Amino acid sequence: MAIRTVLVCEAQVPFVDGGAERLVRELAHHVRQHGYRTEIISIPFKWYPKREILAHAAAWRLIDLSESNGTAVDLVIATKFPTYVVRHPHKVTWLVHQYRAAYELCGTPFSDFEYTELDVGLRESIFRLDRQTLLESRRLFTIARNTASRLEKFLGIRAEPLYHPPRLGPRLHPGPFGDYVLSVARLETIKRVDLAIEALALTRSSLRLVVVGEGTQREAVTRLAEERGVADRVDFLGSVDDDRLVELYAGALAVVYAPYDEDYGYVTLEAFLSAKPVITAHDSGGVLEFVEDGVNGRIAEPAPEAIAAAMDEFHHDRARAASFGDAGLTRARLVTWDGVVERLVGEGAQQA
Numbered sequence: 561m562a563i564r565t566v567l568v569c570e571a572q573v574p575f576v577d578g579g580a581e582r583l584v585r586e587l588a589h590h591v592r593q594h595g596y597r598t599e600i601i602s603i604p605f606k607w608y609p610k611r612e613i614l615a616h617a618a619a620w621r622l623i624d625l626s627e628s629n630g631t632a633v634d635l636v637i638a639t640k641f642p643t644y645v646v647r648h649p650h651k652v653t654w655l656v657h658q659y660r661a662a663y664e665l666c667g668t669p670f671s672d673f674e675y676t677e678l679d680v681g682l683r684e685s686i687f688r689l690d691r692q693t694l695l696e697s698r699r700l701f702t703i704a705r706n707t708a709s710r711l712e713k714f715l716g717i718r719a720e721p722l723y724h725p726p727r728l729g730p731r732l733h734p735g736p737f738g739d740y741v742l743s744v745a746r747l748e749t750i751k752r753v754d755l756a757i758e759a760l761a762l763t764r765s766s767l768r769l770v771v772v773g774e775g776t777q778r779e780a781v782t783r784l785a786e787e788r789g790v791a792d793r794v795d796f797l798g799s800v801d802d803d804r805l806v807e808l809y810a811g812a813l814a815v816v817y818a819p820y821d822e823d824y825g826y827v828t829l830e831a832f833l834s835a836k837p838v839i840t841a842h843d844s845g846g847v848l849e850f851v852e853d854g855v856n857g858r859i860a861e862p863a864p865e866a867i868a869a870a871m872d873e874f875h876h877d878r879a880r881a882a883s884f885g886d887a888g889l890t891r892a893r894l895v896t897w898d899g900v901v902e903r904l905v906g907e908g909a910q911q912a
Contacts, residue, residue: 563634563905566591567625567645571605571616578746580640580656585704586727587637587654590897605642610672610682613659617642617689630831637904644692652904653771654722655696662686663714669907670750675804678822679864682716691715701903702874704846706826720905722850725895726833727873728802728828734835734885735810737878740768740795741839741871744805744827747775754784755841758864761788765875769794769816770808786905809834813883814874818862821845829895832856833889837881839870847898863905 568573568591570584589729591598603619606612610739620642625633626649636643640656643746662683666670673679694717700893701722702708708719726732728797741760745751753771760769771781771794778796785794800808815831818841832850840847841862858873860866874881 561609564597565631565634566596566905567633567636568598568600569620569636569638569646570600570602571640571643572602573605579620579824581602582727583641583656583724586724586897587639587904590901591637594901594905596905601636603643605657607661610679611641614685614689617645620645621647621693623647624804629801630730635905642893644648644697645689647696649668651697652699653694653701653719654900654904655694655700656708657685657701658690658710658714658730661901664710665750668820672818685714685857687904691717692822699904703844703851706821706846707823720903722900723824723849723895724897725892726830728806728830729892731802731831731834732804732833733806733810734889735807737813737881738811739766740770740812741874742771742772742808742815742831743769743817743831743837744809744815746773747777747781747818749777751775751819752841752862753777753781755818755864755867756860757781757788757794759867759871760793761790761814761863762868763875765870765872767793767813767871767875772798772800772805772808794825806834809836812836812838813878814857816867816870816871817847818844818860818867819847822847829892832885832892835882835885835889837874839867839886840876841867850888850891852887856884865908874905 568588588598588600605616635650636648638653641659661671688780700719702719705721708721709717711717727875741754743756784785785791814837816839818828822845828847828850838851838857840851851857858870860870
């Protein structure tokens with residue numbers, strides 16, 4: 561069956577615009593560019609109180625996406641939880657992530673799931689639902705090897721990693737190695753922007769830290785900078801437009817990006833496409849699928865002292881920073897959207 565119409569499924573948290581939301585828009589755009597009639601289908605998602613989780617998953621199960629306004633829908637592409645719960649005879653899943661708080665984050669400070677009877681029961685229900693609905697997919701991909709590994713570990717399901725370039729990719733460019741390191745991330749606990757602030761306080765150089773992003777931890781990280789005596793060396797810019805972000809990447813000495821167990825992390829490839837080395841941590845997950853220690857960045861312990869040492873290294877040896885940045889640029893240029901669309905839609909059509 562020839563594929564002509566495609567729906568891309570999005571679980572949208574109102575007032576949030578993060579990596580998953582940008583991925584959906586980019587995917588739909590590039591599928592259209594390849595000649596398919598494409599729309600985005602969004603249903604709001606709310607994860608608290610926890611009893612809401614399965615109700616929001618049920619909303620996806622209840623809707624009929626087989627046709628719209630008399631036009632048959634040939635293919636649906638599901639992304640993150642709970643979009644893959646949707647019913648469709650030709651469903652392809654490109655998994656951003658499952659409901660992480662019920663999986664690998666359970667038992668860490670980043671999850672509200674506890675080892676109570678109610679929470680254990682809810683986790684088991686989510687596991688059963690995920691296994692059933694993910695296995696309905698004609699083709700199953702993940703956005704990174706880290707996501708695929710979680711899927712196999714918890715559910716015994718194998719999937720193929722399928723990498724994609726960041727939205728700003730075509731606009732990013734190298735620039736001078738300035739006097740600041742750049743952090744681009746939502747200001748949430750799991751992104752660990754506090755690590756960069758703590759590290760800055762331990763550096764032996766005059767480096768500055770430029771922080772791009774908003775989130776619930778804005779007040780906490782601002783207070784932390786004051787407590788560590790580096791408030792005058794940290795610029796909290798909040799959200800910035802694309803033009804500003806491109807230039808911030810171009811003028812940075814390096815990019816510090818050390819989230820906890822990240823799914824993928826656009827920031828890594830954005831830094832590399834700007835020919836900047838990346839400082840990350842050994843538990844940062846998908847970031848490590850691109851960063852090679854001593855080649856295009858530094859993989860440090862998730863501790864302020866280790867991150868500070870990497871910052872100082874690049875400050876004192878800019879030739880090394882430039883060499884690492886060039887290696888990152890070479891790596892990032894291998895990731896294209898053409899391959900993604902062919903695998904998701906082309907092979908999806910073949911299977912259909």
